[in-house]
Amino acid sequence: MKLGVNIDHIATLRNARKINEPNPLMALEILKQAGAEQVTIHLREDRRHMNDFDAENIIKNSFLPVNMECSVNEEIIDIICSLKPHRATLVPEKREEVTTEGGLDTIKNEKRIKNAIEKLHKNDIEASLFIDPDFEQIKKSKELNAEMIELHTGKFANIFLALNSNINQTPFKLYENIDKKTLKKELEIELNLLKDASKLAKDLELEIAAGHGLNYQNVEEILKIKEITELNIGHSIIANALFTGLFEAVKKMKKIING
Ligand code: PXP
Secondary structure: OOEEEEEEHHHHHHHHHHOOOOOOHHHHHHHHHHHHOOOEEOOOOOOOOOOOOHHHHHHHHOOOOOEEEOOOOOOHHHHHHHHHEEEEOOOOOOOOOOOOOOOOOOOOOOHHHHHHHHHHHHHHOOOEEOOOOOHHHHHHHHHOOOOEEEEEEEEHHHHHHHHHHHHHHOOOHHHHHOOHHHHHHHHHHHHHHHHHHHHHHHHOOOOOEEEEOOOOHHHHHOOOOOOOOOEOOHHHHHHHHHHHHHHHHHHHHHHHHOO
């Protein structure tokens, strides 16, 4: 199973201070040393985390293949084509969302996706489509000539969280008043959708990635789906990195202060 690490939130942290650190570029060597096979970044239309300079630098300097998430907006696709990452993963984008909610609707956006994929292919960039585990979306992805799909695991992750944590503390109001038995059933339904979707995609000779909301706890279930060959994980890895690194960071400052 390949791991792509989404490092957008290093840029989120940097942008909070509007200075140069932490620099996402510095993560590349560490990702490689730690065994990740891919770096994933999202150049959003509103540039809320990665900016054009980050994207250019990361693609130029990465030892790992770069998977670039982006919307089907023509201007963005042209930028991606000029930057030439290893792969572009087309995702839906809404300005007001906190993160990518739901998969790309390949049927509703067929024409724009077709144009985007044609442009990407002309520039030797692989195309992946970030979709919900839905048969029609998968068939359309194949028809549109994508090499790969990435199955959206966000719904699975949200139900898993609601089931395994204090429900009052989760931001997912959607699952607030649902009892554990029903949540378990919902989780099973979502997992079965992901399994069946993966089987269909494999039959159609699409490569299959999965991502969104995955963490140390819930990834076990996804690993059981053998057709999935790549995971893209961001928030939970970057969040954990703060704590695994905090001890050394404080110790270093204390050493400087105490001499
Ligand atoms: N895959 C895609 C297509 C995404 O849009 C995102 C979020 O940017 C991820 C994976 C990573 O999700 P998370 O940060 O929840 O691990």
